[in-house]
Amino acid sequence: MLRETVRGWHAQGQRVAVVPTMGALHGGHLSLVHEARARASRVIVTLFVNPKQFNNPADLAAYPRTEQADAARLQGQGADILYVPDGDTMYPPGFATSVSVEGLSDGLCGAARPGHFTGMATVVTKLFTQTAADIALFGEKDFQQLRIVQRLARDLDLPIDVIGCTTVREPDGLALSSRNARLSPTARQQAPALYAALQTAAAAIERGEAVQVALNAAASTILASGYDSIDYLELRAADDLAPLAAATRPARLLVAAWLNGVRLIDNVPVHAESPNLDGVISMTSPT
Amino acid sequence: MLRETVRGWHAQGQRVAVVPTMGALHGGHLSLVHEARARASRVIVTLFVNPKQFNNPADLAAYPRTEQADAARLQGQGADILYVPDGDTMYPPGFATSVSVEGLSDGLCGAARPGHFTGMATVVTKLFTQTAADIALFGEKDFQQLRIVQRLARDLDLPIDVIGCTTVREPDGLALSSRNARLSPTARQQAPALYAALQTAAAAIERGEAVQVALNAAASTILASGYDSIDYLELRAADDLAPLAAATRPARLLVAAWLNGVRLIDNVPVHAESPNLDGVISMTSPT
Numbered sequence: 001m002l003r004e005t006v007r008g009w010h011a012q013g014q015r016v017a018v019v020p021t022m023g024a025l026h027g028g029h030l031s032l033v034h035e036a037r038a039r040a041s042r043v044i045v046t047l048f049v050n051p052k053q054f055n056n057p058a059d060l061a062a063y064p065r066t067e068q069a070d071a072a073r074l075q076g077q078g079a080d081i082l083y084v085p086d087g088d089t090m091y092p093p094g095f096a097t098s099v100s101v102e103g104l105s106d107g108l109c110g111a112a113r114p115g116h117f118t119g120m121a122t123v124v125t126k127l128f129t130q131t132a133a134d135i136a137l138f139g140e141k142d143f144q145q146l147r148i149v150q151r152l153a154r155d156l157d158l159p160i161d162v163i164g165c166t167t168v169r170e171p172d173g174l175a176l177s178s179r180n181a182r183l184s185p186t187a188r189q190q191a192p193a194l195y196a197a198l199q200t201a202a203a204a205i206e207r208g209e210a211v212q213v214a215l216n217a218a219a220s221t222i223l224a225s226g227y228d229s230i231d232y233l234e235l236r237a238a239d240d241l242a243p244l245a246a247a248t249r250p251a252r253l254l255v256a257a258w259l260n261g262v263r264l265i266d267n268v269p270v271h272a273e274s275p276n277l278d279g280v281i282s283m284t285s286p287t
Numbered sequence: 288m289l290r291e292t293v294r295g296w297h298a299q300g301q302r303v304a305v306v307p308t309m310g311a312l313h314g315g316h317l318s319l320v321h322e323a324r325a326r327a328s329r330v331i332v333t334l335f336v337n338p339k340q341f342n343n344p345a346d347l348a349a350y351p352r353t354e355q356a357d358a359a360r361l362q363g364q365g366a367d368i369l370y371v372p373d374g375d376t377m378y379p380p381g382f383a384t385s386v387s388v389e390g391l392s393d394g395l396c397g398a399a400r401p402g403h404f405t406g407m408a409t410v411v412t413k414l415f416t417q418t419a420a421d422i423a424l425f426g427e428k429d430f431q432q433l434r435i436v437q438r439l440a441r442d443l444d445l446p447i448d449v450i451g452c453t454t455v456r457e458p459d460g461l462a463l464s465s466r467n468a469r470l471s472p473t474a475r476q477q478a479p480a481l482y483a484a485l486q487t488a489a490a491a492i493e494r495g496e497a498v499q500v501a502l503n504a505a506a507s508t509i510l511a512s513g514y515d516s517i518d519y520l521e522l523r524a525a526d527d528l529a530p531l532a533a534a535t536r537p538a539r540l541l542v543a544a545w546l547n548g549v550r551l552i553d554n555v556p557v558h559a560e561s562p563n564l565d566g567v568i569s570m571t572s573p574t
Contacts (some may be wrong), residue, residue: 003446006565028389091439092442094438094527095442096387096388096389096390096438096442097386097387097388097408097438097439097442097443098386098387098389099384099385099443100384100385100387101383101384101385101387102383102384103383104383107384107532121384125443126443126444129443129445130444134448151381151383154379155382155383155384155413156384156386156412156413156416157381157413157417158416159290159419174497188422190353200325241383
C-alpha cells in the first residue's frame with residue numbers, strides 16, 4: 001500500500017516528492033524526475049490518464065498509452081515508485097466530489113476546454129492525498145495548470161510544496177509535449193515558430209512596445225508559419241494570471257494554437273517594465 | 288502550530304480526533320467530544336463560523352458567537368485543543384478553491400440553501416487537512432451534511448474516518464440545536480411535535496403503510512402543532528440519500544420546518560420493510 005510505504009519513509013525523516021503524469025513520458029517529465037531527485041530522498045511518479053480532464057472524448061481516445069515504455073523509460077532516472085492507479089481506485093462507485101479553482105481556471109485553456117481544470121484539480125488533489133508527498137513538481141509549460149495546483153494546495157492546506165520547473169525544449173525551441181509525436185514531418189518543421197513568436201513579442205514588450213501591437217505581430221507570424229488558428233495569445237500576470245494591458249508587473253505571455261490538427265501550447269516570462277525615472281527628490285537629514 | 292502538535296502526537300502513536308463546530312456549543316457537541324475521547328487519545332474541537340456556508344447574510348449575522356462560553360463549556364470534557372482559526376487563516380487573500388459533492392448536496396437542505404454544502408464541504412476539507420486528524424465526529428442531526436462529509440473524505444482519499452453519532456435530544460424529544468434558543472417559550476412547547484411526527488411516520492412506514500400517506504399525515508400533524516411551513520419532508524435511502532417511494536432498503540425520514548421564524552431540522556431512521564413470504568419452494572437434495 002502506497003500510503004504505508006510513504007509513512008515508513010516519513011518515519012525515517014525522508015522527504016518525498018511526487019511527479020504527476022499522464023504517461024507518454026518524454027524528456028520534460030524526466031527533467032521533473034531529476035529535479036525531484038535533487039530536492040527529495042524519495043520520488044514517486046504517478047501515471048493516470050484522467051478521463052475527467054478531457055472535455056473531448058476523441059482527445060481522450062487519441063491520448064497515447066505507453067505504460068510499458070514509460071516504465072522502461074523511468075529505469076535509472078531516480079524514481080522509486082511508478083504509481084499507476086486504476087480507474088476504480090481514482091473514481092470508486094458513487095464518486096461525486098470535485099475540486100474547483102475559480103478565476104485562475106477561467107480563460108486561456110479553461111475557455112476552450114470546459115471542465116478540464118476541475119477534472120485536473122480533483123485528480124491532483126487525490127494524488128497529493130494518496131501519496132502524502134511533501135513536494136510536487138510540475139512543468140511550467142502548463143503554466144495555468146501550475147498556478148491552479150499551487151492555489152488549491154494552499155487553499156486546501158495540503159501539506160505539500162508545489163514547484164514549477166522550466167519548460168524543456170527541443171534544440172529548435174519547440175516545447176516537449178506528447179502531442180508533438182502527432183505532427184506530420186512538415187508540421188514538425190513549422191512548429192517552433194510558436195516559441196519564436198513568443199520570444200520576439202516578450203522582448204518587444206520588455207523594450208516598451210505596446211502589448212497589443214506586439215501580440216498582433218506575434219499572431220501574424222504564427223499564422224504565417226503554418227499554424228491554422230490561435231485559441232488564445234495573451235499577456236497575464238505571472239502570479240494570479242490577471243489579464244494585463246501592460247507589463248506593469250511580472251507577467252507571462254501564453255499561447256495555444258492549432259497546427260496540423262494538433263493543439264499546442266507554450267508560454268514565456270515577460271519581465272516587468274522598469275519604471276522611468278520621473279524626477280529627483282533631494283533630502284537632507286532630518287534635524 | 289497545530290500541525291506540529293499533531294505530528295508529535297502521531298509520532299507517539301496517538302490517535303487524533305476532530306470535532307468540527309461553529310461554536311454555540313450544547314449537549315450535542317459535548318456528546319461528540321465524549322465519543323471522540325472514547326475513540327482517540329487526543330481530541331481537537333474546532334470553532335469557526337464559516338461565512339461561506341451561510342447563503343443568507345441575516346442568518347450569518349444572527350448566528351450566536353459565544354467563544355468564551357464555549358471555551359468554558361469544554362473544560363473537563365476531554366478536549367485537548369480548542370482550535371479557533373480566524374478568517375484569514377481559513378480564507379487567505381486570493382482564496383479561490385471550492386469542494387463540491389454532487390448528488391448528495393441536491394435537494395433537502397441543499398434546495399433551500401444554495402451554496403451551503405459547497406461552503407461546508409470546502410471548510411471541512413480544510414479542517415481535516417489542517418488538523419491531520421485520524422477520525423472526525425459529526426452528529427446525525429445534520430444527516431445530509433454527515434453523508435456529504437463521508438463522501439468527500441472517501442472521494443478525496445483523506446486519511447480520516449468520518450463517524451456519525453446519534454442525535455442528542457431534550458427529554459421531550461426536541462433535537463439539540465443552537466437555534467432552539469431563538470424559539471419563544473410557546474414555540475419551544477410546540478417544537479417537539481416535529482420529532483414526534485417523524486417517529487409516528489417512520490413506524491407507520493415500517494408497518495407497511497404507503498410512504499405518501501404516512502408523509503401526508505406527518506405534514507398535517509406538524510402544521511397543526513404550530514409550525515408555519517415545511518421546507519421538505521422526505522424518505523431517502525440512508526446511504527446515498529436517493530429519493531425512495533418505499534422503504535425497500537435502509538432509509539431515513541428527513542424534515543426541515545419553520546417555527547416562530549426559526550428553521551429546525553430533524554431526521555429518524557426507517558428500517559427496510561421485511562419482504563413478505565410469497566410462497567414456499569420445497570427442495571430435495573440434488574441426486
